[in-house]
Amino acid sequence: MADIEGSPGSSMHGVTGREPVLAFSVASSTVPTDTTAKFDLPVDSEHKAKKFKLFSLANPHMRTFHLSWISFFTCFVSTFAAAPLVPIIRDNLNLTKSDIGNAGVASVSGSIFSRLVMGAVCDLLGPRYGCAFLIMMSAPTVFCMSFVSSAGGYLAVRFMIGFSLATFVSCQYWMSTMFNTKIIGLVNGTAAGWGNMGGGATQLIMPLLYDIIRRTGSTPFTAWRIAFFIPGWLHVIMGILVMTLGQDLPDGNLSALQKKGEVAKDKFGKVLLYAVTNYRTWIFVLLYGYSMGVELSTDNVIAEYFYDRFDLKLHTAGTIAATFGMANIVARPFGGFASDYSARKFGMRGRLWTLWILQTLGGTFCLLLGRANSLPLAVTFMIIFSVGAQAACGATFGIIPFISRRSLGVISGMTGAGGNFGSGLTQLLFFTSSKYSTATGLSYMGIMIIACTLPVTLVHFPQWGSMFLPPTKDADKASEEHYYSSEYTEEEKKKGMHHNSLKFAETSRSERGSRVVSAPTPPNSTPNHV
Amino acid sequence: MAIQGSIVASILLSYLVAACYGATFSSLQNTLVVTASPQAGQVLKGGEDNITVTWSLNNTFPAGTDSDYKTVKIKLCYAPISQQDRAWRKTEEELKRDKTCQHKIVAKPYSPSTNTFTWTVQRDVPTATYFIRAYVHNSADKEVAFGQTTDSHKATNLFEVQAISGRHVSLDIASVCFSAFSVVALFGFFFLEKRKAKASQKS
Secondary structure, rough: OOOOOOOOOOOOOOOOOOOOOOOOOOOOOOOOOOOOOOOOOOOOOOOOOOOOOOOOOOOOOHHHHHHHHHHHHHHHHHOOOOHHHHHHHHHHHOOOOOHHHHHHHHHHHHHHHHHHHHHHHHHHHOOOHHHHHHHHHHHOOOHHHHHHOOOOHHHHHHHHHHHHHHHHHHHHHHHHHEEOOOHHHHHHHHHHHHHHOOHHHHHHHHHHHHHHHHOOOOHHHHHHHHHHHHHHHHHHHHHHHHHOOOOEEEEOOOOOOOOOOOOOOOOOHHHHHHOHHHHHHHHHHHHHOHHHHHHHHHHHHHHHOOOOOHHHHHHHHHHHHHHHHHOOHHHHHHHHHHHHHHHHHHHHHHHHHHHHHHHHHHHHHHHHHHHOOOHHHHHHHHHHHHHHHHHHHHHHHHHHHOOOOOHHHHHHHHHHHHHHHHHHHHHHHHHOOOOHHHHHHHHHHHHHHHHHHHHHHHHEEEOEOOOOOOOOOOOOOOOHHHHOOEEEEOOHOOOOOOHHHHHHHHHHHHHHHHHOOOOOOOOOOOOOOO | HHHHHHHHHHHHHHHHHHOOOOOOOHHOEEEEEEEEEOOOEEEEOOOEEEEEEOOOOOOOOOOOOOOOOOOOEEEEEEEEEHHHOOOOHOOOOOOOOOOOEEEEEEEEEOOOOOOEEEEEEOOOOEEEEEEEEEEEEEOOOOEEEEEOOOOOOOOOEEEEEEOOOOHHHHHHHHHHHHHHHHHHHHHHHHHHHHHHHHHHHHH
């Protein structure tokens, strides 16, 4: 049957289908494997892993993954360690609501700057030392909590500990030296999500430690200070592990190797220009502030909220608060998956709608959380809010790689900084003044989330359209190649600097959804029924 | 017959309603006279100083007022100045939701004669301005009366507590030691590796 041309089974439609956007491994045929390399995982020509084997500690790829995400996790634990203990700390240091709110703002503001600097540090020292330096130099700031005796001191220490959140950058940078670009999305998304979990885990860990220390006989005002030693020790331990067990590159360390890069070094000024002048960058900076930003804000206020509103014990409030942050283990990857799944049929329009739906859902349930008067209802609303917000984070980074190829690094960095900025802003607006209660603050934050998610309707790609509009009718402009090579001047194109972008443009055709023009049918096949 | 029935029903209903609704502060009678040893404006040290509370029934009230008084609970309560900007210490009418008095001093069985109790200020009492209030509970453990050391506006006869800092010299020393270790370990590794790299380049 199959040898009769045109008969069922002989069509070549879809055989050369687009590569999977979300994948656990890259099909060997698409990226050549370097068979001379002796690694645990199949690697490409740069010795970056093509496969992601989760439950392995093999050197160097998977070991790097685990060292990296656990370091990031540790920094989240210490940055938000104060949050579940605030009911004790506020009595010890005689804090007012604005003191607590300002310290929360400070805890997320420091990393806006440290994340921007971290990229350069990783370039200079390598991601291994970038991570180790940050995590071990912020260990003293965690130990400093034992000295704090006033509102000012509390704010200063939380600000300094917050710098450690820049391990996000070293984590993602380090992953990109170890894993092939085709699977880097999943790897980075998993590492980021599991790192963010630290904000939830700390709400469980710290009250538990506090309880244990109190049982050994400590008074409350001393017990919370001792509890802070544990995150501090984690910093030191992870720093030492990173330095002794980690390596910068698959083949060794930066200082011992002479690395000859294949990629021509781009000019930072140009990269920054194309990031900043692309309006979509700014829309996503705003959007991420209301998915990641509100997640960080909620990490800071939710334990105290449940403790006060529902008269719970400290460790009960902590447990409930922990479920908020721990949802990251599945919620963020789910968001990325939902984005990819909707893209299969609806392309970029599907991704944009998915993001809007998830983030607006999060906002709606944040609003309802503030209104909930009974504990079971409040917990339910909080969980749905957390899934919505965290899935939206994952969905955001499902779209970001397509905004620009040339300036992807800078745009990712700016978006990340936007997340922290959004967190600082929402804490300042809604959780610092005594004008309204925390419950009202949560409701207002929910309204602001819904409002600030609307700009996603304005994101338009000439080649793919937007949420409501189709792609542009101009045949020239409606191509992926045109969009990605428009980031280079004619001179730069003559130098061939845009070739990687052209390669990317080809693979990005998957964002057309089911309208993808599959490979042309073989010329000598005729349909059965003419 | 129907009227009698409806009266009984309305009495039962109001009893139920009263039982369901938490007692409110304004429903309590100020029948106890409570005094405490701290002078107005005195500063007490947490963990060290004592407070002696004295309470008795105010005899100007008719006999039989205390017929259902069972236990007296003495509490340390926040003055309005220490409640500002601190919603977790807010005064609410409904006693179940009221957060004014968060520190229990003592609970004793009720007796109309003069009672005293001496209490050492606990080490978990925060730095704030306070007064002392005694709640009288009936046999159903519901508040029925109270007495306090201050006036109805909570403005007179207030005293302060200076809490312990919670800091210890041993903690401070441990903190410095671990911080120093962290920094030294980091730079130690860094320079050691740099030297090894230089050595391997030369050889």
